[in-house]
Amino acid sequence: MSTHRLSFTLNGTKHELEVAADRLLIEVIRDDCGATGTKLGCAVGVCGACSVLVDGELLSACLLPAVFADGRRITTVEGLAKNDLTPLQDAFIREGGFQCGICTPGQLIAATALLSEQPRPDHEAIRTWMMGNLCRCTGYYGIERAIQKASGVGGQSPPNRL
């Protein structure tokens, strides 16, 4: 098995590590970098629990070879709030955007990507974008309300600047 030297930033912090060719990004950020906010759900690209931003693009960390992260900026749920929560995180709390919380890191990342691409998404746009993030608890209404509330509020940190 070949090993590869990777250098990337995770939530603004630079990481340099040596990884085996078969490692996936989710394993590296959770096990090697200790950022366990990102969850492993289905492990086959369906549920969205592992959603991360790579150079601002929404991707599944469970499907992404870690070697693809070389030279990139990775943002996970831990990287969203600076001093205060983002308007989106705040809206998730106020609008009942989660219950058990297992899907929430992925929901927040996916919705952050949505708002940075479409600052004022309509109902349909929210549903189309977020359909890749499954939730067994909320029935989705709270999630959609939270995104609507946060949209256009301002102060949404664009992911590519994190």
Place this chain on the structure above:
Amino acid sequence: MTFDYHEPRSLAEALALLDRYGDDAHLMAGGTATVLLMRQGLLRPGHVIGLRAIDDLRGITPTRDGGLRIGATATLRAVERSPEARMYSPALTDAFASVATVRIRNQAMVGGNLAHADPAQDPPPMLAALNATVSIRSSRGERSLPIDELAVDHFTTSLAHDEIITGVVLPPIEPGSRETYLKFLPKTADDYATVSVAATLRFAPDGTIAETRIVLGAVGPTPIRARRVEDALRGQPPSRVRDALELVPDEVDPIDDLRGSAAYKREMARVWTGRALARVTR
């Protein structure tokens, strides 16, 4: 699963690696299919050759004659969002946009989509209806293949082991042509199609159908060209569509699975071909 990962920077280097490692090498574009197959133990290459760093395989560019060239490592989402692709045909970008979710489309690439040859995928039927040609390179040379001849069975293509898809070329669209892509999703919005239909159609000045191409996804071992339906419609007025649709169930070869019985899919193939033709004859 234990392999060496290579990330060549040029096509020549990638072809040399394929020649060196032969059957023990496996290409990887976006990796969405390869990663899953390797994790499931269905694929055990000794060498994985990543294509993402090769500049020559990138890009979506209009051709000089009014067609479109899509590079093998363009992501599905890059095609979906490409103004050039949208200008070429909105049905093309619709077909790419109907793949799974944004996350998957951000990672999966056009060459990987074609070579994976899952008959339920969305882009291949649309590319076939648009009469695409696949560009292929090996150290032996270069060739072009009509896309109809790429997939030969479930998850099987006619590519030789030393070949790399470099891109897809779409010919210019004839004036007056209409195109559509419809995906029937009775379960969830991010599912694979139960049946999908890509259709292009052009009327003659006298109002008869000059030409139509109809390609169905998810109802056979490869995308299926409904040639008998096309033949039945050529030179005919659109009022003949209804009769021609009766030929659809015999053109397809679906299997029973979680998305329905073979009999149900045959019927849905007829219904959705009707809906697609209604859109292009309207």
